[in-house]
Amino acid sequence: MSRNRRPAPPSDYSAGNRFDEISQMLRVDHAGEMAAVEIYRAQRKVFANTNNLSGIDMILAKQEAEEIAHKKTFDQILVERGIRPTILEPIWKPAAQLLGYTTAFMGEKAAHACTAAVEEVIEEHYLEQEDRLADDDSLKPIITKFRLEESEHRDDAIENGAEDAFGYPILSAIIKTGCKIAIFLSHKI
Ligand SMILES: [Fe+2]
Ligand SMILES: [Fe+2]
Numbered sequence: 001m002s003r004n005r006r007p008a009p010p011s012d013y014s015a016g017n018r019f020d021e022i023s024q025m026l027r028v029d030h031a032g033e034m035a036a037v038e039i040y041r042a043q044r045k046v047f048a049n050t051n052n053l054s055g056i057d058m059i060l061a062k063q064e065a066e067e068i069a070h071k072k073t074f075d076q077i078l079v080e081r082g083i084r085p086t087i088l089e090p091i092w093k094p095a096a097q098l099l100g101y102t103t104a105f106m107g108e109k110a111a112h113a114c115t116a117a118v119e120e121v122i123e124e125h126y127l128e129q130e131d132r133l134a135d136d137d138s139l140k141p142i143i144t145k146f147r148l149e150e151s152e153h154r155d156d157a158i159e160n161g162a163e164d165a166f167g168y169p170i171l172s173a174i175i176k177t178g179c180k181i182a183i184f185l186s187h188k189i
Contacts, residue, residue, distance in 0.1 A: 022139070023083045024187045025129055029143075030074035031086045031186045032122055032179075035096035037071050039118065040064035042100025043111050056108050059160060063115065063153045070146050077139075086186040095182075099175065106166070112157040113165035117175035119154035123147055125183060 044060045078085060086092075103114035126147035133140040165171060 021132070022136075023081070025132070026074060026077055026081070026083055026139075027086050028125075028183050028186045029129075030071070030078055031089055031092055032125070032183070033067055033071035033074055034089060035092050035182070036067040036118065036122070037064065038093055038096035039100035039114065040067055042097045043104040043114075046101060046104035047108075047111075054108060054160070056111065056160070059156055060111070063156070066149050066153070070149070073142060073146075077142075087189055088182075088186055092182060092186070095178075099178070103171075109161045109165035110171065112160050112162035113168050113171050114175055115157035116154050116162040117172040118179055119150045119157065121176050121179040121183070122150045123154060126150065 040060050040063050044057060044064060047057050047060065077083075099114060100111075103110045126143050129143050130140055130147065133143060162168070
């Protein structure tokens with residue numbers, strides 16, 4: 001009887017692959033949002049001691065609050081789906097803080113330049129995920145919402161002088177490369 005049984009449908013295999021693919025995506029997203037919270041938090045600590053006439057703290061506070069909400073969402077999703085965070089988080093956290101402190105000490109425009117660079121990479125990253133999640137009604141709307149908020153963060157940063165930061169092209173290229181390396185590594189480990 002068992003001889004006539006059909007082999008297991010290939011969907012078992014693809015379902016496993018799909019789970020791995022989505023786990024990797026969510027692992028990267030969780031790490032990215034954690035890093036974003038740390039960057040803005042570090043920058044705000046620096047600007048807390050300035051007269052803040054330009055209102056940069058208000059901008060950073062709004063961005064930080066949205067990053068906290070993004071991170072909380074991924075905290076919850078990872079727990080619900082039994083996905084472990086990347087083992088690199090203990091490295092990304094201080095790296096993100098260093099990036100936040102350094103750019104804030106360089107001045108308001110450099111802080112905005114950091115935001116513009118990071119958010120541009122994240123926006124592209126989420127856009128690519130939306131394509132890959134086209135058939136996923138639970139995750140795709142979340143990613144779309146977050147991408148639109150990241151895009152707003154980038155626009156606000158540019159509106160507030162990001163591109164006028166000293167050495168903007170180099171600063172931006174270094175930060176973007178760092179983000180892309182972090183994304184690549186966090187996928188796997
Ligand atoms: Fe975010
Ligand atoms: Fe953001």
